[in-house]
Amino acid sequence: MSLNEYRGVWVFAEQNDGRLRRVSLELLGKGRELADRLRVDLVAILLGEDAGKLCTELIDYGADKVLWADDPELRCYRTDTYTKIIASQIMEHKPEILLVGATYVGRDLAPRIARRLGTGLSADCTSLDIDEETRLLQQTCPAFGGNLMVTILTPKERPQMATVQPGVMQPLQKSTRKGEIISIPADIEHKDMRVSRLRVIEETRRGIGLEQAERIVSGGMGIGSVENFKMLGKLAELLGAEVGATRNAVEAGWASSDRMIGQTGKTVRPTLYIACGISGAIQHIVGMKDSELTIAISKDPKAPIFQIADYGIVADLHQLIPLLIQELLRYKGAR
Amino acid sequence: MNIIVCLKQVPGTNDVRLDPETGSLIREGVPSIINPEDRNALEKALLLREEHGGNVVVISMGPPQAEVALRDALAIGADEAILLCDKAFAGADTLATSFTLGSAIKKLGHFDLVLCGTKTLDGNTGQVGPQLAELLDLPQITYARRVEIQGEILKAERVFEEGYELMETRLPALVTVTREINEPRIPSIDQIMQSYREKEVKTWGAAYLGLYEHSVGLDGSATKMSKIYKPEFGKGKVEFIEGSMEDMAQGLLAKLKERNLI
Ligand SMILES: Cc1cc2nc3c(=O)[nH]c(=O)nc-3n(C[C@H](O)[C@H](O)[C@H](O)COP(=O)(O)OP(=O)(O)OC[C@H]3O[C@@H](n4cnc5c(N)ncnc54)[C@H](O)[C@@H]3O)c2cc1C
């Protein structure tokens, strides 16, 4: 393989129901930086029907070019159709990097593409860097529940592929930019339709996803019961925040699994994170350490969560939370 | 129905160390378990066998001690166990792992279903299932929390961001399962003893599979670990809000007001 033939940074632009997933915009933000440092184009590859608007959006968020396959059969993600189109575009255009969001689609798709191309793939990266000299992508991800960080390279194969955790990279400011939309063939055959989605069974998600939340009030085992967790929800509501939880709180049945933050759950970076009754295990911290302002409340002054907090309160939550709710209500009423 | 279950032995704790020279796991002194989701995969295979008849083969790539995991699987009820064990397999990334597993599955011949866990506790990439499906040219359904088979048709509920989706495909297929799918059974002492007395774990190496050393293990891998380090998170500048319960509540709100958060 002649590595020098491979140039350009590509981002898989994931659409769901005609809307771009936020992680794709985040990847364009990071991809822009990488492409500028490598002095190459940033290309988004989008599969979907009637997605002209999305193409423009991708350009506004930093793409120089958008490769777009337009076909009714691409509305809904299918492993086989998506793998085939993207892999054949890669073989034709030879990008040096392909970034994919670590979503349920991305994690299904990226390994299949990597295997077809015989190249390396790293999973759930939280940081990406480039060595401009060697053009090697340094792919860093947490390992062993966040106890260690591992940096992975793909020295001899191209493209260098990584899935990236949602919520970690920053999208650029949206602005009107110039870019090129290039249509690519879909070429879907009957044999690419081996798996069908019959229907969506239930929509569990209310409100916005935690990854997008600007404010999060999060609860751990210190909350103590499902009733108290509801009270935490009240506090969150008053603060305009979403509710998060530790894995243990989810396992206790106090919160649904889409609320879980950390290694097994979501990675978040809100402006405000209030950790209530959370000890601060490393597996939790990896998911919220980039919050702008962290406030921790625990009755144990030695809890590790205080090491990463900006403000700490050592108190019994059973007393403090009702008081906070009362004070907030009073404050809001007074205004 | 012939079902193949891919099963990996993993350290039973996150408190493991890596050899900084080779990037490989230091396994000494670390208790090993069957990767939890792989137990769910095995349980599903056994339930399908009870329903449809057939044969369950468990297969694992790993060091010699991974035989213990396969013995457990035999004790639980698997019909056959194959350990892919060779010095040349060491240091494999997911590309090389899927290649080795795929080569062995091709050697086994006819099968209807391959079941994997979604992710392991250690490598935790979730890449081996899809890569194996690609290699075997199978349709795949990942993150399945429910699987049903009727005739040639497999239906599975797949987890995704907005909820669950009902997927359908035709056998043969590959499915990766989550822990939600079932509650795995636990072998009795008798069954464990029987698995050692009466059952066999076959060991296959690179030569037996007809694989070149450069296509497996470290040499067959596309990724390399270049750095391993302890993460640093500590801001180390926490300011405690103290006083009576009321002081603390009001103190907290004052900080939020300062920053225009309320
Ligand atoms: C492979 C693996 C993956 C994991 N992934 C995740 C993950 O994604 N997310 C995650 O969160 N965890 C994860 N964990 C679990 C993690 O290791 C911790 O066990 C978990 O985060 C602890 O949850 P907690 O802080 O709610 O509970 P605890 O550790 O029990 O902490 C409770 C805290 O509340 C305080 N407290 C108790 N009562 C009160 C009270 N009345 N008032 C005030 N404070 C009180 C206690 O002093 C303590 O500080 C994972 C573990 C493993 C092994």
Ligand SMILES: Cc1cc2nc3c(=O)[nH]c(=O)nc-3n(C[C@H](O)[C@H](O)[C@H](O)COP(=O)(O)OP(=O)(O)OC[C@H]3O[C@@H](n4cnc5c(N)ncnc54)[C@H](O)[C@@H]3O)c2cc1C
């Ligand atoms: C900290 C760390 C980080 C790593 N990062 C990467 C990376 O970014 N990219 C990469 O390519 N490799 C990576 N590896 C190497 C990778 O872990 C190995 O290739 C491993 O053999 C398989 O990957 P996994 O454990 O992630 O399995 P997963 O893909 O998470 O496993 C899914 C399922 O595949 C089956 N399976 C997996 N391994 C075996 C096996 N040996 N035998 C039988 N069935 C199996 C099981 O059913 C399992 O539940 C990493 C390893 C470590 C320790």
